[in-house]
Amino acid sequence: MKYHIKTYGCQMNHSDSERIAGVLEMAGYEKTAEESEADLIVINMCSVRKSAVDRIAGNFKKYKKYKINNPNFKTVITGCVLKSDRKRFEKLFDLVLDIKEIESLPERIKKCHCEGVKTTEAIPKLQFNEPNNEIATLYTVVRNDNSNYFHIQPQHQSKITAYVPIMTGCNNFCSYCVVPYTRGREKSRAVDEILNEIRKLIKSGYKEIILLGQNVNSYKPDKNTDFPKLLRLINNIPGNFWIRFLTSHPKDVTKELIKTVAKCDKCTEYIHLALQSGDDDILQKMNRKYTTEHFLNIVKMIRRYIPNCAITTDIIVGFPTETEKQFQNTIELMKKVKFDMVYINKYSPRAGTESYKMKDDVSWTEKKKWEVIANKILRETALENNQKYIGETIKILVEKVDDKFIYGKTRSFKNVKLELEIKNQELIINNGKFVKIKITQTDAWGLEGKMIK
Numbered sequence: 001m002k003y004h005i006k007t008y009g010c011q012m013n014h015s016d017s018e019r020i021a022g023v024l025e026m027a028g029y030e031k032t033a034e035e036s037e038a039d040l041i042v043i044n045m046c047s048v049r050k051s052a053v054d055r056i057a058g059n060f061k062k063y064k065k066y067k068i069n070n071p072n073f074k075t076v077i078t079g080c081v082l083k084s085d086r087k088r089f090e091k092l093f094d095l096v097l098d099i100k101e102i103e104s105l106p107e108r109i110k111k112c113h114c115e116g117v118k119t120t121e122a123i124p125k126l127q128f129n130e131p132n133n134e135i136a137t138l139y140t141v142v143r144n145d146n147s148n149y150f151h152i153q154p155q156h157q158s159k160i161t162a163y164v165p166i167m168t169g170c171n172n173f174c175s176y177c178v179v180p181y182t183r184g185r186e187k188s189r190a191v192d193e194i195l196n197e198i199r200k201l202i203k204s205g206y207k208e209i210i211l212l213g214q215n216v217n218s219y220k221p222d223k224n225t226d227f228p229k230l231l232r233l234i235n236n237i238p239g240n241f242w243i244r245f246l247t248s249h250p251k252d253v254t255k256e257l258i259k260t261v262a263k264c265d266k267c268t269e270y271i272h273l274a275l276q277s278g279d280d281d282i283l284q285k286m287n288r289k290y291t292t293e294h295f296l297n298i299v300k301m302i303r304r305y306i307p308n309c310a311i312t313t314d315i316i317v318g319f320p321t322e323t324e325k326q327f328q329n330t331i332e333l334m335k336k337v338k339f340d341m342v343y344i345n346k347y348s349p350r351a352g353t354e355s356y357k358m359k360d361d362v363s364w365t366e367k368k369k370w371e372v373i374a375n376k377i378l379r380e381t382a383l384e385n386n387q388k389y390i391g392e393t394i395k396i397l398v399e400k401v402d403d404k405f406i407y408g409k410t411r412s413f414k415n416v417k418l419e420l421e422i423k424n425q426e427l428i429i430n431n432g433k434f435v436k437i438k439i440t441q442t443d444a445w446g447l448e449g450k451m452i453k
């Protein structure tokens, strides 16, 4: 039996897909890159934007054809599925499965002919527009009571970089965001479980550990541990490896965190700090709980304690009521901070969220226009930052080698490409090696360099 997983959304989902693959391979399934060859297609869903949801329904025509050719063919959807989309998906898919129940997937698929398979009868209906009501709390309890799926052995995509989830869920209820509804409330993984997983990864040769959570700064598995402490404990694990983490919420970034990153030699100079908007009124409407002044103070602190730190962010353009002037405030802030990367999202109204009650009054054309403008500023600041690397000698982690080039990453998470010097026979470069190089050229999206002897 062959499986194919299609992953939408953030790194958290990509990490979960590695655990889904782990479960399926344990059950004897083999991976296939070709959808059409699969007996089982697993969609790991993201509901942050409406477009992904629409795409799923669109793909379904193709799956119906596969089913005709292959009577064993089954489709499963899991991941971040909104309750309001669930009914629709139940009609389309053989199985709609909560990610926390993923261990039962092979068993469920076997049983699934597939009528009557209902996976979450225990979960009561959620009132989306009232995040703090009793039913929402009950929903969380039900979800959190489910077995902890993090103990599942993941089938990592890479032999060098491993995602390690440290928590799941979110308590922040930003007004536009579905994550608290799809993933439930924050739940931190036990420290020892995380440390053991990382120790094993380092022993088997992993060189880059990316810690994942919707808001890693609120990691709190017990009363004695917080995120800076976790970083120090991981930093103390023997071995030659880099540590990164995603995502930091500006309201929870502390001086202690920044100083910890600065002090821990394995923590890299890279911080993803999601801004969302550079306008205080919009930030308030987004329920982000910080001001632009606070954001700029954190950036100042990062620049002071972690020189050469790359700072990346997410922004949303076209939030309800956002005016041209307010958008320009985001642009001004982008110019001040000089981000290395900005993931620009056009606002997408999502049923059940607070901002869904507001009129989506910025036109699609305007959102597209603002996206282009923001992209242009990003290109300028990223290029300016990258040009500072020219002539510098730095260490990179090699990720891929082909007949012509070596590809790698800097500590600051920048892509690097090097020409492979065949005459340099003594330099045997493998994936997963750290090598010193000299940067010779750049553009906004990456660096180029030369090996040094």
Ligand code: SAH
Pocket: 010, 048, 049, 176, 177, 178, 179, 213, 214, 215, 247, 248, 249, 274, 276, 314, 315, 316, 345, 346, 347, 348, 349, 350
């Ligand atoms: N926890 C992270 C974000 C997770 S969602 C944080 O707080 O930053 C990833 C990104 O999707 C968000 O940063 C946001 O920019 C975008 N996003 C979320 N909801 C959206 C919506 N309704 N429309 C457009 N973009 C959205």
Ligand code: SF4
Pocket: 170, 171, 172, 173, 174, 177, 178, 179, 180, 214, 215, 249
């Ligand atoms: Fe969504 Fe806000 Fe939570 Fe991030 S912090 S996942 S944007 S609710």
Ligand code: F3S
Pocket: 008, 009, 010, 011, 012, 013, 045, 046, 047, 048, 080, 178, 179, 182, 183
């Ligand atoms: Fe999407 Fe879920 Fe991530 S909704 S952004 S995949 S946490």
